[in-house]
Amino acid sequence: MAEPWSFNYDEEEEEEAALADERQAEQPVKNGILFVIDASTAMREPGKQGESPLHCALRCAGTVLLNKLVSSEEDLVGVLLYGTTKQHNSSDFRHIYLLQDLDVTDVPRVLALEDLKTYPDKLEHLVGAPVDDVALGDVLWMCHNVPQKLGAKRIFMITSNDNPNGASLALQRAAKTRAKDLRDLGIRIELFPFDPPGQHFDFERFYKSVMLENLCGDRKKIQGKDDESKDESNEEEEEKEEEDELAWQEMAVSTRYEELLTRVRRREMKKRIRARLPLDLSDNLRIGVRMYNLVLERKKPKYELVYMRGETTRVAKPKIELVAAMSNTPVNRKDVQYYFNFGGVKVQFTAEEMAEMKDLGDPGIRILGFKPRSVLKRHHNVTHVFFLYPDETAYEGSTAVFTALLEVLASKEKVAIARYIGRKHTGPRLVALIPQLEITGQDGQVVPPGLHMVILPFSDDIRHIPVDQAPQPLEEEVDLAKKIIGSLTMKNGFQPENYENPVLRKHHEFLQAIALERESVETLHDSTLPKTDTIARRIGKLAVQFKEMTGLPTDSEATSVYSTATQHKKRKTGEQVMDDTEETDRRKVMRSEISHSTVAEMAAQGQLNKLTRDQLRAFLNSIGIRSASSAKKAELLEAVQSHLFTS
Template identity: 30%
Template sequence: MAPYDDWNRIEEDEEEELQDVSWLEGKRDVILFCIDCSDGMLELYEDPEYEDAQTCHLYTALDAAMQIQKKKIIVGPTDQVGIMFFNTTRRGEKREQGSEIKKGTYLYQQIGPLNAASIQGLIKLLNTFREDNEFLRSEFPPVEGKYIAMGDVFTSANWILRDGAPKTATKRVFLITNQDDPHSGSEKKQLTTSARTTLVDLTQAGVVVEPFFISTDEHPFDVSKFYRDVLLPSNLVDDDEQTDPSDPSVTNESISISRIEDLLAQMRFHEVPKRAQFSVPFELGQDFIIGVKGYGLVTEQKKGAYRYFAETDDGIKVAESRTLYVNALNDKEIDKSKMLFGMDLGGDKDAVAQAGGKTSSRYDPSVMRLVKPGDRPFFNSEEVKKFRTLGLEPGIKLLGFKDSKSLQFEDNVKHSQFIYPDELSYAGSKRTFSALLQSLVTKKKIGLVRVLTRRNATPAFCAMIPQVEKSDEAGWSEPAGFHIIPLPFADDIRQAPIQKAHRAEKTLVEAAKPWIQKLTIKSGYPVDTYPNPALAYHNEQLQASAFREEYEPSDFDDQTKPAFDLMHKKIGNTIQTWKEELAKDESADIVAEPTTGNKRKADTSVDEAEIRAKYDDKTLNKLRVDQLKEFLKSRSLPVSGKKADLIERVTDHFDSR
């Protein structure tokens, strides 16, 4: 029989159908930078990197926006970026989109596809500030004596994204400010309520607001003054529960920048949008369903796909490719809906007739199509999809619970996914999800679930491991939710061979401990600090080519190279002491001889009863040549000639008996 994938592949060029249509269509990412232009953002201070130079928070925010665009034009050429300033008296001209937004806001860069010209214009703006530190203040003069309402900022951002961003894109707002209390006086309560209302409207339009708060030693940023009452909650807390307003976890995830140099690093971390891979119902019991969204926590970043361009009258455009199935007889396109899929059974027609010629009345013709003897069974695309999904609809079904200790390390053979409640699909999902999570954590249990995330996927049994919310000193937190780990089948796990080797002496082990402990990373491995060097080198070359800049390969900084000088400085003489002990160990000089694998010979032995059965059924031609020769050799008969000669000798042997 042919391999499964040869006949079970349906429309290779078609994306798998997902429950969450927004993830399928929203491949483009749109970022709108909302940057504060108040006096505090324009105040000059000594540049920590360059001597005898000054900078300001607005310059750093614009530099971060420029760096993000330079990176996105390589890794995400279909993404779009815009820049809006607020707390400025500059107004857009009538023909510009900026004239249609609220007073005190200015759209500097309209939302549109990334291109080198707009980024070079931003670079020119930054270079001009280096020559004249008052340039940004004169170009974007701040509003004197007051701050515009934050509700107007969110409203302007909503209008800009509504008119400029594609409807199916992932839309985000990067809010950058150093003002922790923009409103004061008798109108503060009213302006706070207005800001929260407009932020809710912005969120309901599918926009995610990610704030970046700039904090310095002279002016630490206090979220409790204003933004804690404005930002939306993001943790798993019931609406009726009493929460501590001083708890930072009750606000949306905000980034407090203690050093202005960290702004770009934090933006790069949040640069990739958090898209749900699936959105399915979670069945906890009979007619007891909540909604959940699934996310992939680890994704490998790869080089961008190649693109083909076609030269047209309107210029060079990206060529779209599509697959067509053509009839080889008349060269006409075939309708995909009429295509059938079948398995290659192999063998001759008589053998197929013997295997499938008998039918039974117990088969319901409405369920199973009867195939005539010698014909090949065919299935349409819907039937093949049912083979994959077993007729199930996408969703997660809770099957039961087990002790957390029952899950073994070797059970994790595939990467996990993370699920989070979806309140918009089913009301009350957040409350129910939180109750289930807390119950499993308290009882030290894990869940067993049946998971089908897509219509074209295959059902799988998974372990559901709870995770409580955790925060650290830096403000990063692990959200509360469940990890879905696919459980392996019995034949997915192999017993690894155990090879015993020489063990080091105790003195040698003790001598190795000091330098190993000094080289151990105790604070954890920061994954984002060490990018893929091959991918980074490739992207830097593309970036230099796009902006017509000279690139020196020798200037490339490989972050993954070990710091040998620092390592030798740390371990000192401890490594020399270990080497001296190693020289005294005689087992260190023993080299095991490499074992070469012997090719296993094919099993040619065959039982006489089996040969006799083939002889009686007249199916000796199904035996292999080596099996026929082995049988004839055991009977002291000649083994020369073709397969037909061998079969004839075997037949004569049994005829004579």
């Protein structure tokens, strides 16, 4: 492999890098979350719903743990209780019980927590009776023990005590110092409060100064210092402050498990920056933006390749080798040239030339002008949409410019048209920047403020599809269709949260069944299937009328035959070659090698064409001829024929 800093262009690496961007967004770095749960008297008293805040908190931690397990995320999670009679921690602090150390979650841990939340007595037995007024400084001290290599390190603090150690100024000051230490170590404290019994959780009493300390106080000090040191600490500070603001903005008291879980889950997902880019408004006004994916297809989690035919199961790792086709001689990467077929000739380029060819500018976004929002149509779309948010850590003053642009675009109902270059060696794209003002709901922010970046198609990307001239529909037909639409209207519009990807669900459940050694997988509830009974009830009569009026076939036969006919036909022709093998065996046959004599026979009869690409490749492979995985069938045929001819 190439050293990361040396110049070594490779086409495949280029493409893989582009893919890796997507994958990275998909597979975030490992993060750590330590639940720090207050187990004092107040927390153990049943709330309005009969469930104590402590119980809610444990349930919540259990759910987070289970989610990590199922979604194959390798984040570290831990659970620490304080205000317990018994103690269990490495420093032997009293009244602190480390229930689960910060670690990758596994099945026993999930089960253990499940056990505790199901049987409150067990918890009481394990950690002992409640103790009040534990020194918060000690609790926070315990939280120092977080591995440095994690991405985001966070403490989720769940308590109903809005004035911990209220009686002792010294203890409170110690707690604040500890909180600041944690912050300096890059560990964030996120607060999830419950109302104390009979009162309201008062942020002003203690936590506000902890949470917002840096927004209010330290800032001035930093500015007082000389410029150089200020710049040094700026980047991290800015990001921390932004998080602080957000935490404050999102702060709300929970009363029930569902509320707590919603809030925890909202904070749990760590934002993954896709890219940091400069945004130019004019030749001399450049700001920084961060790019995110708010919407991105979530694929099945990554897998390792394992060998299970030995005594133990072992992991296999791929090694990429370059070899000359046909002769199998290894080739050094630096001796590789690149070529395109052009008019029957191989037109060659060196790696440097390939890089030069693809260099059409530096990464960044340049605003070219503005258009009314209405000009941008929904079908001007080719891929998913990106989200931009100002990056104060790259250019100080970005937020003000960005916010002004956002507000002006929103009030004028305009979009910006810009040139976007995502990475070196990817060409420019035309994009539209759509203003998005913040939308808040009951649970806080619903849609964040920023700019949506839509990649626009080039003329090359738009295809002309000929359409048959449509008959002007009768008014009655349209009215009937409107009634059908009306009777199946979803009041709240399309809400993605109601539709889980059934493929992922199935995958997760299957894994879970294997891991927990359960016998069978429960039948999956596929939330994406239409509710056909309801539909039938609502449109029954209308459908009959509509079919009569438009002349659509009324029986299912005609349409169902139509819908699958073409597909089946295609498959048949493919299968004839392989006799009448069963559907399930077909794949195996495709993979398996075809014997030399069969191929020779087929060649003699001029039937080689009937073999699939895979079969041809497999055959070539079996006689020691290497072919590119991207080789076209014609190329493979040629290779097979030339082999048969010479042998």
